[in-house]
Amino acid sequence: MQRSLIIFFFSIVIVSCGSNNSEEYTPVPVNLQIPELFQQRLINPLIPTDNPLTEEGISLGKKLFFDRRLSKNNSKSCASCHNPNNAFTDVAQFSVGVDGQIGTRNSMPLFNLAWNFNERFAWDGSELSLERQALEPITNPIEMDSDWQDVLDKLQQDSEYPNLFFQAFGTNIIDSDLVVKAIAQFERTLISGSSKFDRYLQGNAELTSEELNGFNVFMDEDRGDCFHCHGSDNNPLWTDNSFHNNGLNATFTDLGLGAITGDPNDNGKFKSPSLRNLAFTAPYMHDGRFATLEEVINFYSEGLQISSTIDPLMKKANQGGVQLSDQDKADLKAFLLTLSDNEFINNPDFRE
């Protein structure tokens, strides 16, 4: 009897020692793979000092991003609304939450987020960093409708997670701060920089004459004049990451930035989305109102609505828009599609 107790005691020691020895906290630092074009044209991406990238952190973040247990009834992961096939957005006008509830905003694609230097995320700029953003969907009733304690319990009881958190952060006590840090690390690795137009800029691809004319429409102050808000050959983010009212509505049901700042002058302003990967990200605009790029282009050409906060850069609003010819419209569309990046959506590092 005594002997078996002693053996039992020893085996506990051995087993626990064994599992302790297999865990070592030596996370491997990672430098983002910044595309050459971005290195040449843009300032370095923003990595917060309190959340440096590591191999272990990124791979943990990826696992969490695809894990449905982050939602109330284990039915939705981040990837349900941010699908790699769609440049990390979804195809619905309004994403559907765990209980079938529908929101009022179109999901947003996720890429090149570390270059959003003012760190205002979401259509209305309500989320002030990637880490803080990731806190929100888990408890949002129209998204994952869960409860942090619930999620943490599930993760803590899992056979793998405690060890993975130890490897990434040096503790196997899981808390929400570490969950969002890991997710944000993964999100920062989502870099899209190898579209046909990127290759063209580096001399590795040719554009058709239609695509080239479309680019000129985009850059021409007298035709599209899109570059003032949406980047250019010198700003390969294809967004200014800033907030404008581009003339979608005469009156506002969704106040956008105005609801966040409380300033009526911000009513109807939303973040300029990047024009990369439009081939995969329909429908378009914060409310997903346009199903096709033709509709978007027709809107800018003749469908603008005047309102008090419309951006002065929508300079032809009184005439309905920039009044493009049919040829220029078709070419503009062809150009916009050269900004789509198949390598990005097929990158195995970004898939489950």
Added chain:
Amino acid sequence: MKILRFFIIFLLIIFFGCDNNDDGINTINFQFTHSWGNQPISESDLENTLYTNVSGNELNITRLRYLISDIQLTNQDGTLNLGNHQLIDLSNEESLRFTANGNVLFSENTTLSFRFGLSNEDNIDGIYTDLNTANFNVPNMLGGGYHYMQLDGSFTDDSNANQPYNFHAIRAIDNTDSNNIITTDTSFVVTFSNVNISRDNITITVNMDISQWFTNPNTWDLNLASTGLMGDYDAQIVMSQNGNNVFSFTSAE
């Protein structure tokens, strides 16, 4: 005896060496303020406050971003270059203040100069990563390089309609004849003399009177020209001329 002489020389060296250190690396702060005439303009005026220019156009301001470069301090002892360029954005408090460091020689008779925009030599397409990231580029079809200024807003036109204006200053370009493209460097140098740089960590305040963009020497009527100005060679020349008296020196203290 010899040792004593060495010792004195040694002390003298230390003494003068220390004295020289007083003129070592110092900090100069710059503060850019904005006004309409004597009426100060800050971020909270954007889209809110109405102004009237010399042509009687009633206007508001949505956005003001501009570039200054080649900041220099010159006195009897030489010229000190203080950094390359600074993008000033009225909606971003942080951009209105910046700091330069250099081996400043204190003098009551310092000349402060800076350039509005970028000189042709510096206005090279795509080379400034900070300005690319800020989306301040000029399309290649308009000569490339960078905007000098984006002043946007709306005004009430002669038929009482609300109209946008995009008062964008760039290097003037006339590309009507693609075989004979004419460009003119419309950036300009602003100079203030007799600035008293009396101490380390001094703050130099410079004001831009936005109303002056529309007058002196040329009267600007937004009814006649308000958008599509980047590709308008003559408009750029007029803007550049009017720009020569938009800046004034406020203080160094």
